[in-house]
Amino acid sequence: MEERGEKMVSSAQLASRCAINAGTVRKDLSYFGKFGVRGVGYYVKDLLYDIKQILGLSKEWRMAVIGIGNLGSSLLSYKDFLKQDYQIVAAFDIDPPKVIGRVSEKLGRPVEVLHIDRIKEVAKERKIEMGIITTPPSEAQNVANMLVEAEVRGILNFAPAQITVPKGYVVKDVFFTTILDNLAYLLSNI
Amino acid sequence: MEERGEKMVSSAQLASRCAINAGTVRKDLSYFGKFGVRGVGYYVKDLLYDIKQILGLSKEWRMAVIGIGNLGSSLLSYKDFLKQDYQIVAAFDIDPPKVIGRVSEKLGRPVEVLHIDRIKEVAKERKIEMGIITTPPSEAQNVANMLVEAEVRGILNFAPAQITVPKGYVVKDVFFTTILDNLAYLLSNI
DNA sequence: GGATGTGAAGTCGTTCACAGCT
DNA sequence: AGCTGTGAACGACTTCACATCC
Numbered sequence: 001m002e003e004r005g006e007k008m009v010s011s012a013q014l015a016s017r018c019a020i021n022a023g024t025v026r027k028d029l030s031y032f033g034k035f036g037v038r039g040v041g042y043y044v045k046d047l048l049y050d051i052k053q054i055l056g057l058s059k060e061w062r063m064a065v066i067g068i069g070n071l072g073s074s075l076l077s078y079k080d081f082l083k084q085d086y087q088i089v090a091a092f093d094i095d096p097p098k099v100i101g102r103v104s105e106k107l108g109r110p111v112e113v114l115h116i117d118r119i120k121e122v123a124k125e126r127k128i129e130m131g132i133i134t135t136p137p138s139e140a141q142n143v144a145n146m147l148v149e150a151e152v153r154g155i156l157n158f159a160p161a162q163i164t165v166p167k168g169y170v171v172k173d174v175f176f177t178t179i180l181d182n183l184a185y186l187l188s189n190i
Numbered sequence: 191m192e193e194r195g196e197k198m199v200s201s202a203q204l205a206s207r208c209a210i211n212a213g214t215v216r217k218d219l220s221y222f223g224k225f226g227v228r229g230v231g232y233y234v235k236d237l238l239y240d241i242k243q244i245l246g247l248s249k250e251w252r253m254a255v256i257g258i259g260n261l262g263s264s265l266l267s268y269k270d271f272l273k274q275d276y277q278i279v280a281a282f283d284i285d286p287p288k289v290i291g292r293v294s295e296k297l298g299r300p301v302e303v304l305h306i307d308r309i310k311e312v313a314k315e316r317k318i319e320m321g322i323i324t325t326p327p328s329e330a331q332n333v334a335n336m337l338v339e340a341e342v343r344g345i346l347n348f349a350p351a352q353i354t355v356p357k358g359y360v361v362k363d364v365f366f367t368t369i370l371d372n373l374a375y376l377l378s379n380i
Numbered sequence: 381g382g383a384t385g386t387g388a389a390g391t392c393g394t395t396c397a398c399a400g401c402t
Numbered sequence: 403a404g405c406t407g408t409g410a411a412c413g414a415c416t417t418c419a420c421a422t423c424c
Binding site: 011022030034036039041099183 | 406407408
């Protein structure tokens with residue numbers, strides 16, 4: 001909306017875009033403060049700024065992908081990350097030579113695939129704060145342990161395996177088959 | 191557990207595997223019926239069967255991937271789908287020649303990439319019930335419309351765009367950046 | 381004895397409706 | 403006049419604790 005030059009937006013407009021309730025939009029924002037103008041709405045520019053502050057998006061997040069198979073490779077060149085200051089600055093695999101020359105496009109240079117053993121060293125060096133696990137499930141917990149060891153506090157886990165981490169660390173799972181199971185259930189019960 | 195030959199399982203064991211509460215496991219199951227034996231637990235084999243019935247997984251689900259870029263290609267060879275009777279039986283793109291020879295391994299033969307225009311025809315022919323959208327966001331709603339036209343009732347949407355479909359159809363979104371936003375928020379507020 | 385099945389209590393998030401500002 | 407901010411009602415899910423049954 002900012003790019004389109006729209007100055008104001010109402011909670012109703014935001015709600016319709018997200019397919020939720022206008023009251024929910026206002027209530028959710030109100031949890032963090034007062035960002036709108038009564039009788040008018042929200043200033044697009046200010047709201048964008050405020051939401052970025054709330055979500056912790058006022059900085060660049062530096063990420064590593066571990067496990068450069070099909071999925072891992074595709075994430076290395078995933079365009080949408082770059083639009084929002086998510087940078088993939090390292091890639092790891094057990095078998096580094098198998099994939100080379102992938103490009104993190106904003107940086108304008110390839111992200112070389114390194115051996116897993118170097119996670120800790122490289123994570124410190126490149127100030128990595130999030131790890132994306134795209135290994136086979138059997139390796140997921142091992143990789144998570146290495147990330148914890150390297151003090152990478154955020155993990156996005158695509159491997160269909162339960163991962164446990166110490167307090168202060170966060171894991172978000174993305175299990176494709178679980179989402180399909182959900183779809184299958186909904187389709188079976190219409 | 192069945193593969194490992196384990197006969198019985200308690201709600202507490204299931205709970206610890208899923209990192210949730212034992213009561214929740216029992217309560218959730220009880221919503222659909224009585225599957226356990228008091229004082230004993232659940233028979234692994236029977237419970238597996240019952241859960242598959244509940245979720246609608248007692249059949250093979252036939253899927254199509256639309257948009258054969260990096261992500262779409264990687265899903266074509268995603269091993270985990272096959273383990274659970276999810277079959278990718280068709281692939282579509284605007285520019286079919288750009289990717290060929292991908293293999294849906296259970297079928298043991300490549301899934302040829304076809305032109306998007308053939309979705310309706312091929313969906314009927316191959317009895318496709320789920321569509322996976324991995325196109326750029328600008329095309330997502332168009333593709334969804336085609337899927338609806340072809341009566342493909344379930345959609346898994348990876349394109350960062352809001353998709354609307356008629357009643358009787360279901361869309362599940364997987365927005366990578368939204369999940370990262372979630373991680374960013376949690377990491378910023380520990 | 382021991383683990384399930386389930387009311388009841390508790391917690392969380394959503395929705396409503398209107399007072400309060402601009 | 404219009405839209406936000408918010409207390410209060412509502413609804414849904416989670417957790418608890420125990421009666422129930424093998």
